[in-house]
Amino acid sequence: MHKLSLVHAPTPLVRRQALDVRLGVELWVKREDVTGGAESGNKLRKLEYLMADALAKKATVVLTCGGVQSNHARATAIVAAQLGLKCVLFLRVRSGPTSADRPAMKDALPRGGNVLLDRLVGAEIRLISTQDYAQRSAVMESAGLELARGGERPYVIPEGGSSGLGSLGYVDAMEEVRGQIDLGLAGARTPFDVVVHACGSGGTAAGVALGAAKHGAAKSVRAVCVCDDASYFEHVASRIVHEAQALDASLGAPAPLVFDDRSKGPGYGVMDDAQKRFLVEVARSSGTVLDPVYTGKALYGLARAVERGDVPRGARVLFLHTGGLPGLLAQGDELAEAL
Numbered sequence: 345m346h347k348l349s350l351v352h353a354p355t356p357l358v359r360r361q362a363l364d365v366r367l368g369v370e371l372w373v374k375r376e377d378v379t380g381g382a383e384s385g386n387k388l389r390k391l392e393y394l395m396a397d398a399l400a401k402k403a404t405v406v407l408t409c410g411g412v413q414s415n416h417a418r419a420t421a422i423v424a425a426q427l428g429l430k431c432v433l434f435l436r437v438r439s440g441p442t443s444a445d446r447p448a449m450k451d452a453l454p455r456g457g458n459v460l461l462d463r464l465v466g467a468e469i470r471l472i473s474t475q476d477y478a479q480r481s482a483v484m485e486s487a488g489l490e491l492a493r494g495g496e497r498p499y500v501i502p503e504g505g506s507s508g509l510g511s512l513g514y515v516d517a518m519e520e521v522r523g524q525i526d527l528g529l530a531g532a533r534t535p536f537d538v539v540v541h542a543c544g545s546g547g548t549a550a551g552v553a554l555g556a557a558k559h560g561a562a563k564s565v566r567a568v569c570v571c572d573d574a575s576y577f578e579h580v581a582s583r584i585v586h587e588a589q590a591l592d593a594s595l596g597a598p599a600p601l602v603f604d605d606r607s608k609g610p611g612y613g614v615m616d617d618a619q620k621r622f623l624v625e626v627a628r629s630s631g632t633v634l635d636p637v638y639t640g641k642a643l644y645g646l647a648r649a650v651e652r653g654d655v656p657r658g659a660r661v662l663f664l665h666t667g668g669l670p671g672l673l674a675q676g677d678e679l680a681e682a683l
């Protein structure tokens with residue numbers, strides 16, 4: 345499968361003593377937050393495949409979607425600009441004017457976080473309602489047809505880049521981890537007991553589970569849901585796994601994959617007070633800067649899972665720090681009281 349080279353790989357594996365003490369496991373943090381510069385994060389691994397496909401199909405414009413402060417939308421917009429492609433983003437908002445057919449008015453757009461970067465690189469932003477978002481694939485398909493009538497060649501990337509093709513980026517990440525284990529960069533020269541990461545659209549989970557098994561990087565995977573519930577993600581991940589296996593015949597069965605939906609907090613992008621305190625304490629004790637939408641909830645979810653006994657004390661855990669810094673910077677007001 346052809347892919348672009350976008351990720352600064354291998355990403356480092358680091359140890360933070362204070363986190364071992366706090367969580368009660370042997371924690372290895374894989375710095376997927378430094379896969380690149382402003383375009384950094386886990387989405388860059390998926391975009392290596394998705395953007396290669398877009399170029400192979402001679403696309404002139406890429407369309408994708410997400411929450412208003414979507415990291416995936418921002419990474420897609422930046423990479424599109426790097427490749428000379430136009431980009432149209434369908435971003436979900438809870439209130440205010442929306443239209444799937446027209447660019448949003450400047451005044452309706454946030455000034456910070458991911459949206460600042462989307463706008464900086466010139467992406468067209470269309471704000472859509474929660475109702476339209478429920479039909480996101482159809483919304484993007486019909487917008488693509490409209491763009492094609494105007495002479496463009498559209499390429500639609502699904503939410504989070506989470507298709508079988510995109511998930512191959514995380515199969516590769518697990519090969520990279522196996523290489524680090526073999527070089528003695530991960531302590532024992534055996535597979536990790538469990539990979540833990542934040543789950544928002546399922547593609548990372550599917551790729552990690554397939555890659556962990558194929559490359560012997562880890563015995564199991566625990567995906568901490570930041571929205572929706574475990575049964576939803578079981579369904580989504582199994583579809584993506586089948587798509588990936590159809591693309592790459594070398595992929596066997598995925599490693600055992602558990603979706604933990606007990607640490608979502610009040611809702612997507614919203615933390616409760618305990619989660620905020622945890623995010624601040626982790627930063628202060630270890631210099632590990634997590635974000636409130638994804639990675640903060642994932643590490644919090646791991647801490648809770650160890651307390652409940654769902655992850656054994658002393659387990660050798662690979663935590664994927666998947667990025668999200670612009671999302672943190674967009675939540676200064678929400679976090680003010682916890683500081």
Ligand SMILES: *Cc1c(COP(=O)(O)O)cnc(C)c1O
Pocket residue numbers: 385386387415416504506542543544545546547548549635638639666667668
């Ligand atoms: C998108 C994202 C995730 C979740 O990855 P999915 O493949 O969408 O489940 C985790 N962390 C960050 C920072 C993200 O932007």
